[in-house]
Amino acid sequence: MHDLHESVPFLYTSTGMGPYNAWLDPIVINEWQKLAYYEIEEMTKRGVPGVWTHGFYDGWAANYLMEVAHGHNSIGRFYETFGNGGADTRERTVPVAQTTRAWFRPNPPLPRVTWSQRNNVNMQQSALLLAMNYTATNKETFLRNFYLKSRRSVAKATTEGPAAYVIDATARPNEAASLAEQLAMHGVEVHRLAQPYQANPTGSYVIRMDQPYSRLADMLLDRQYYNANDTPPYDDTGWTLQALRNLKSTRVIDVAILQAPMTLLTGPVKPEGKVTGDGPVYAINHNADRVLATFRYKLANVRMNAAEDAFEADGEKFNAGSFLIPASGNPSDLKQRLQTAAAELGLNIVALKSAPKAAQHALAAPRIALVHNWLNTQNEGWFRLAMDTTGVPYTYISDHTVAATPDLRSKFDVIILGPMSGTAQRIVNGMPKRGEPVPWKASTLTPNFATSPDQTDDIRGGLGLEGVQHVRDFVDAGGLFITIGGNASLPITYGLFDGVTIQNTRELKVRGSVLDSTVADTRSPIAYGYSDHLPVYLGSELVLDASATAGMGGGGNGTQSRPSGRGGVNDPDIIQGRPPSAPVPAPKPGEPSAEMLESMRAYLPTPAERPRTILKFGEEKDLLISGLLAGGRELAGKPALVDVPHGQGHYVLFVINPMWRQQTQGSFMLLFNAAMNFENLGVGRPAGNGRRSDTPTAGDEDFDDNLQQ
Secondary structure (H helix, E strand, O other): OEEEEEOOOOEEEOOOOOOOOOOOOHHHHHHHHHHHHHHHHHHHHOOOOOEEOOOOOOOOOOOOOOHHHHOOOOOOEEEEEOOOOOOOOEEEEOOHHHOOOEOOEOOOOOOEEEEOHHHHHHHHHHHHHHHHHHHHHOHHHHHHHHHHHHHHHHHHHOOOOOOEEEEOOOOOHHHHHHHHHHHHHOOOOOEEEOOOEOOEOOOOEEEEOOOOOHHHHHHHHOOOEOOOOOOOOOOOOOOOHHHHOOOOEEEEOOHHHHHOOEEEOOOOOOOOOEEEEOOOEEEEOOOOOOHHHHHHHHOOOOOOEEEOOOEEEOOEEEOOOOEEEEOOOOOOOHHHHHHHHHHHHOOEEEEEOOOOOOOEEEOOOOOEEEEEOOOOOOOOHHHHHHHHHHOOOOEEEEHHHHHHOOOHHHOOOEEEEOOOOOOHHHHHHOEOOOOOOOOEOOOOOOHHHHHOOOOEOOOOEOOHHHHHHHHHHHHHOOOEEEEEHHHHHHHHHOOOOOOEEEOOOOOOEEOOEEEEEEEOOOOOHHHOOOOOEEEEEEOOOOOEEEOOOOOOOOOOOOOOOOOOOOOOOOOOOOOOOOOOOOOOOOOOOOOOOHHHHHHHHHHOOOHHHOOEEEEEEOOHHHOEEEEOEEOHHHOOOOEEEEEEEEOOEEEEEEOOOOOOOOOOHHHHHHHHHHHHOHHHOOOOOOOOOOOOOOOOOOOOOOHHHHOOO
């Protein structure tokens, strides 16, 4: 399988710089080298400059099209050739760094060249024909290699291991079934335990490593470790699928599991759903499974509530956030509609004999807008895919629409600012308005743009200061505004709220890694259904400080020192000629002194508007699950998800990316919880923090206790 790209001159043929993907059979890595150097030699013989390998890309990530071939014991390769920004012929100047001779590039590209799309096609087609001819000429070698790679994959369980992976199907049955179906779609054999095996219950999914595509399964389910001193990574470094889906799993070494009674899945995987019991209120346990969002919008016109606390009823336990659907006030055919939805979605719905005593509030099916800008529309596309596949409707709008709509609140309840690259200033200013308008719309020249989900007469410009003000008005009127990753810089930089700042880091290095996080505020509706720990995806090095005093200063750089004097570093100084004074406790590193705190009181957010950390990154020793992480102490314990009340609404800042490449399904419900509870995100705030208007004074008993989260 060949995956064709354009980025570097003139033709790069893939081997990669390493570290190579650790789950590939060494045979296929040797095949890369063999094919690449054959192409280089043959094209060099024919006088073609700038054909080379090795010095680009690492060969690590499992997220490229060619991995489909690798995962099925075949050969996957890719080319990069000189892009041109269009099909026309242009004179190009090649960067000096790419025209110099190196050990991996003895015949470098020319410093200046006339280049067109035809050159692009010719270079790749020539290499493809050479590689395919070489493969055909040596067909017996490559066919035998294919057989050997397949046989070695079947032997993996008893050769290098592991023997199997076991995935729990009880806590989040829909998500577990979705992962099993994804693996099966790739041809991976998935079994289910016919009886308990050790700590694994009946029905658990078993992915055996004695099968032809064991390496693909192992590659996707194992943990990854990328050394920070290796080649800077080309893309994501961690991707453990069951962790990102928030599923419990076991990597089993003991081959005895292969003898356990189990059944091979041969058809679609879906949990059984049904309605049981009889009573005036229907309940669905909240387990953070994204199918709950599907259910809410499928029955959008049905009145539903969310329980604010965990409760027990009719012999069953229900988590905080569980859905409560009263028969009273709902359509007369409610039970039939619930039965249909339960069967279709694989949900267990229980009719309770009486309404639970737990406090509850309305659960919305809000109007959602997903905002893109015109600089890049790739990364927020993963949010579109996540919501499309979950069945959550949304309106796709540009930042220009936000700038042109003063009353956003009349149209939307929730606005998601899709992932955008660049600074807050770039988000506001967008593409500079120089030259003629740049349209993105259907025309005789660009007829295919008719299928685009959004069109405009001019992509220049950005959100603008008008858009920033409209966002603030939207939140103050009761809306929920959600930022993703570096987008948090927009409301922070433009002062839309207090209490959250971006911290500079010196040591932190992370690139598309899977990290541990902990639920810091279990009472928040955003955390409904989640347990203590949640594996999350982090693709940036954004670090936030969220507290009532964030950005106020007074804490120095967090280091403590003593003045020069007697004794050692930990001894007190002694003033000569008078009795020693009692020591005054020093403030904690990074926190203001008592005097400075007193002077800042008038500037601090009111108790009702203080930032609320919902999710924080784990301890440094446990922080890395998969991928690359260095300098983790700068991230450990820092906010991963913050809720900032303002006016009648809320800003919710995701440091993590909850919807990335259709891999992070375990985090989807953080965003959907926030959306469905947008009118009640203040539920569960510490006692005394419900006041909105009063300025804190020395008499506020909760002020000092809750000042630092």
